[in-house]
Amino acid sequence: MSTFFKCREQGYIDQARHCLLRAITADPKDVTLRGLLARLYVELGDYQKAAVTYEQVHQLCHENVDPLKAAAKVCFCFETTCTSIQFFVNNPLPLVFLLMIISYENHGLPIIVML
Numbered sequence: 752m753s754t755f756f757k758c759r760e761q762g763y764i765d766q767a768r769h770c771l772l773r774a775i776t777a778d779p780k781d782v783t784l785r786g787l788l789a790r791l792y793v794e795l796g797d798y799q800k801a802a803v804t805y806e807q808v809h810q811l812c813h814e815n816v817d818p819l820k821a822a823a824k825v826c827f828c829f830e831t832t833c834t835s836i837q838f839f840v841n842n843p844l845p846l847v848f849l850l851m852i853i854s855y856e857n858h859g860l861p862i863i864v865m866l
Contacts, residue, residue: 755787764795782808786818793825801825 755774758767771788778784785808792801805822809815 759791764791767791768795780811782812782815782818785811789818789821798825 755767755770758764758770768788768791771784771791775781775784775788785804789801789804789808792798792804802822802825805818805825808818809822812818
């Protein structure tokens with residue numbers, strides 16, 4: 752893990768990504784590693800992979816809604832089409848709540864959603 756931070760600090764982002772992927776291979780259920788990888792993908796502008804990775808974090812830790820919020824932000828705030836939001840298409844109610852949370856966090860105002 753320290754290698755990841757060292758590579759990242761020195762600007763070796765691809766090497767840092769590689770370190771995280773190796774660490775995830777060694778411990779595939781570590782949500783902290785996957786969260787770091789998702790944030791790294793956002794920094795790299797690979798929003799599709801970021802959203803997929805956030806969704807994986809949620810699958811490993813269902814009670815934590817933060818990865819879903821992050822995936823929604825990636826998909827909607829960066830105006831990218833993410834196939835990983837199939838979860839939201841199949842379950843529109845969580846999407847409504849997530850959009851309301853995101854709107855409130857960004858603007859302090861809830862959004863109005865018609866179902």
